[in-house]
Amino acid sequence: xxxxxxxxxxxxxxxxxxxxxxxxxxxxxxxxxxxxxxxxxxxxxxxxxxxxxxxxxxxxxxxxxxxxxxxxxxxxxxxxxxxxxxxxxxxxxxxxxxxxxxxxxxxxxxxxxxxxxxxxxxxxxxxxxxxxxxxxxxxxxxxxxxxxxxxxxxxxxxxxxxxxxxxxxxxxxxxxxxxxxxxxxxxxxxxxxxxxxxxxxxxxxxxxxxxxxxxxxxxxxxxxxxxxxxxxxxxxxxxxxxxxxxxxxxxxxxxxxxxxxxxxxxxxxxxxxxxxxxxxxxxxxxxxxxxxxxxxxxxxxxxxxxxxxxxxxxxxxxxxxxxxxxxxxxxxxxxxxxxxxxxxxxxxxxxxxxxxxxxxxxxxxxxxxxxxxxxxxxxxxxxxxxxxxxxxxxxxxxxxxxxxxxxxxxxxxxxxxxxxxxxxxxxxxxx
Numbered sequence: 001x002x003x004x005x006x007x008x009x010x011x012x013x014x015x016x017x018x019x020x021x022x023x024x025x026x027x028x029x030x031x032x033x034x035x036x037x038x039x040x041x042x043x044x045x046x047x048x049x050x051x052x053x054x055x056x057x058x059x060x061x062x063x064x065x066x067x068x069x070x071x072x073x074x075x076x077x078x079x080x081x082x083x084x085x086x087x088x089x090x091x092x093x094x095x096x097x098x099x100x101x102x103x104x105x106x107x108x109x110x111x112x113x114x115x116x117x118x119x120x121x122x123x124x125x126x127x128x129x130x131x132x133x134x135x136x137x138x139x140x141x142x143x144x145x146x147x148x149x150x151x152x153x154x155x156x157x158x159x160x161x162x163x164x165x166x167x168x169x170x171x172x173x174x175x176x177x178x179x180x181x182x183x184x185x186x187x188x189x190x191x192x193x194x195x196x197x198x199x200x201x202x203x204x205x206x207x208x209x210x211x212x213x214x215x216x217x218x219x220x221x222x223x224x225x226x227x228x229x230x231x232x233x234x235x236x237x238x239x240x241x242x243x244x245x246x247x248x249x250x251x252x253x254x255x256x257x258x259x260x261x262x263x264x265x266x267x268x269x270x271x272x273x274x275x276x277x278x279x280x281x282x283x284x285x286x287x288x289x290x291x292x293x294x295x296x297x298x299x300x301x302x303x304x305x306x307x308x309x310x311x312x313x314x315x316x317x318x319x320x321x322x323x324x325x326x327x328x329x330x331x332x333x334x335x336x337x338x339x340x341x342x343x344x345x346x347x348x349x350x351x352x353x354x355x356x357x358x359x360x361x362x363x364x365x366x367x368x369x370x371x372x373x374x375x376x377x378x379x380x381x382x383x384x385x386x387x388x389x390x391x392x393x394x395x396x397x398x399x400x401x402x403x404x405x406x407x408x409x410x411x412x413x414x415x416x417x418x419x420x421x422x423x424x425x426x427x428x429x430x431x
Contacts, residue, residue: 021036043066047064060081060107114134156293160343161296197214217251309343309346334349
C-alpha cells in the first residue's frame with residue numbers, strides 16, 4: 001500500500017536470537033555503505049545535514065529514519081519521511097528486527113541488517129559482478145585469491161546466480177595466455193563426447209575432412225569451463241577423469257596422446273557430495289574437481305544489491321524500452337520477493353515491467369511476479385530451505401524424506417550432530 005502509515009504500525013522481522021553487534025548495509029544504484037551498531041547506539045539515515053549516515057538518494061528525506069540498537073533487537077522508525085519506510089510491499093511507521101537479519105526500503109535504497117557480524121575488509125572489485133553486499137564481497141575476495149592458482153575450482157550456486165560470470169572473471173584475473181572455452185557437458189550425448197572434449201583426426205569419423213581440436217586443445221594454456229558437470233554420464237565422467245589426472249588426451253582416430261595445460265573450472269546447481277553418496281557421481285572425480293570451491297549466494301541473501309542490479313539491467317534494455325526507473329514501492333516489492341530464478345529471473349521481470357509501463361516510472365502494478373509457493377526441486381535444497389523443511393516436518397527424518405535426499409545429506413546441510421532432532425525455528429511475523 002502507498003498511503004501514509006499509522007505511527008503505531010510495527011513490523012517484527014525474524015525471531016531467531018543471535019548475539020553481537022548489528023551490521024547495517026545501505027545500498028542503492030549509486031553507492032554502498034556498511035556500518036556497525038552496538039547495543040545502545042542510534043543513528044539517523046537521510047540525505048541531509050541532520051543525518052549521521054548520508055544516503056545518496058533523491059527519494060530519501062533529509063532525516064528519513066532512525067535506527068536504534070537494543071538488547072531486544074534493532075528498532076527502525078520512520079521520521080515522517082516523504083516517501084516512507086517499506087517492509088515487503090507494505091509502508092509502515094516502524095519496524096523491529098528481533099533476530100538474526102531483516103531488510104527494508106527507504107526511497108530507492110535497500111537497508112539490510114544482520115546481527116553478530118564483525119567488520120571485514122573490503123574486497124578488490126570484480127566488475128563482472130554487480131553489487132556491494134557482504135556476501136558478494138566475500139565471493140569477490142575468493143575470486144581474487146583463487147584466480148592465479150592452478151587448482152580446479154568448483155562453482156556452486158542456484159540457477160541464475162551467475163556461475164558463468166564468475167568463471168569468466170577467474171579466467172580474466174588469472175592471466176593465463178590461452179583461451180577461455182565454455183562447454184555445457186550436460187548437453188553432450190556420449191556419442192559426441194569424445195569429439196567435443198578431445199577432438200578428432202582427419203578421417204576418424206564420417207565427414208571428418210580435417211583435424212578438429214576438442215575443447216581441451218582449444219583451452220591449452222587457458223581455461224576450460226565445464227558447466228552442469230553433475231549431469232555427466234558415468235562414461236563421460238570416466239573419460240574426463242583420465243585427462244584431469246595426467247593432462248594427456250588422445251583425439252579420436254589418433255594413435256598418439258597429446259599433452260595439454262588447462263585449468264579446469266566446473267559448475268553445477270546440484271550438490272555433488274550427495275550424488276557421490278548416492279553413487280551417481282565418481283568420488284575420485286569429485287575430489288579432483290573440488291580442490292577449491294566457490295559458493296554463490298542466491299539473490300534473496302544479498303537484497304542490498306537489488307537497487308544497483310535493477311538499475312544496471314534497466315540500462316541494458318534502454319535501447320528497446322527507453323529510460324526507466326523504479327518507484328520506492330516497486331523497489332520494495334522486488335526486495336521482498338525471494339527470486340527462485342535469481343538475477344536471470346529479475347532481468348526478465350524488469351524487462352516485462354519496462355515494456356508495459358507507459359511513462360518512465362515503473363510502479364508495483366507493472367511488476368509481474370509469480371506467487372511465492374513452495375516447490376519440490378529435483379536437486380538438493382540449500383540450508384535455508386532445509387531449515388524451512390525441518391520446521392514444517394518436525395524431525396530430520398521426515399524433512400529429509402520431503403526433500404527426497406538422504407538423512408546424512410540433510411544433517412550436513414543443517415550442521416547438526418547425527419542424533420539431534422529438529423527444533424522449532426522462528427520466522428518473521430507482522431502485527
